[in-house]
Amino acid sequence: MIDYSRGIRNPADFDETLSVVSANNGPYSDHIGDDGILRYSFREGDPVGGDNRKLRAALISKKPLILFQKPLPNVYVPVVPSFVVDEDVEHRFFLIASGEESWRSFTSGTADPEIDKRYVAQIVQRRVHQPVFRARVILAYSRTCAVCRLNHPELLDAAHIIADRDSGGIAHVTNGLALCKIHHAAFDNRILGISPDYIVHIDGGVLKEIDGPMLKHGIQEMEGISLTLPPKPADWPSREALAARFDQFTA
Ligand SMILES: [Zn+2]
Incomplete structure (x- = not known):
């Protein structure tokens, strides 16, 4: 399920991306924003075609993908379901939210965006940080x-x-x-x-x-x-x- 060399797995017979790997180790590469949403950098090369095409297809179809967090070398923690919820063309990254709730709250919009933001951050804390914490401690x-x-x-x-x-x-x-x-x-x-x-x-x-x-x-x-x-x-x-x-x- 993981493409170790590229970090993004796009099976030939799938219309959308199956999985992405995020090492989440710095503000200039992939990182989780204050809103709890992962910024996943565009893959190298053609921003419209190539590997980015199937991530964009997942954004349009709203189909889930598997996000693998990589807290340590050779350790992959799956976070499912995760969804491509938006893209930032200027900064060249996709926004990936984890959990049905965070996807719904991100895409539906609410009267009070501040409450929504805290809620999403909480969900991500549980979905992303807890399994990563567990992996680090047990290892x-x-x-x-x-x-x-x-x-x-x-x-x-x-x-x-x-x-x-x-x-x-x-x-x-x-x-x-x-x-x-x-x-x-x-x-x-x-x-x-x-x-x-x-x-x-x-x-x-x-x-x-x-x-x-x-x-x-x-x-x-x-x-x-x-x-x-x-x-x-x-x-x-x-x-x-x-x-x-x-x-x-x-x-
Ligand atoms: Zn014991």
Whole structure:
């Protein structure tokens, strides 16, 4: 589904583009604007023909395409459905929105464009940034839970240390932890806390409970263990963010 050399996949027997790859790494190439809409540069060569022709066909037919975000080398995160919603001939790029809602709100127009803009930006945050955040965090932790080392990506989440809705909740690896589903839920429900020295703490009441093997081995035995950190120190969780979160746990 990906054309690795050109970044745009136009199958010969398709009238419209099937997929585009966006590395999204700078203001002068492809980038997401403040309105949450991706600016995808015209392909080299003929602006009317060539690869641009099938993107323009997708704009006219309103058929969806697959947008692949590329947060790291050789990592492609699909964002579907995405739509070509407009083109900026002067600056030579197509505008690509992700999600049915953002496409509808962009193309239908509303009484208050400011509300619309925030809404679209929110949708894109969820559709584009979250999967990219997830890919970055899970890969930084070598696809293992930072607490129990469970090595099954399909059972892992990228947990935010400072919640996304808080101002400090930036979508950066240092605000994330790769946690299995159980430890993510335990972290969010203050059954499990992580101190800024990367030690795991279990709620005192839960430590006294008597139950089956999940409680005993999966939760209680995690008390006092050290977090399994990413190989690269630059990816380690922020001690400041952990301290703020740990205050909530001890409270
Ligand atoms: Zn775990």
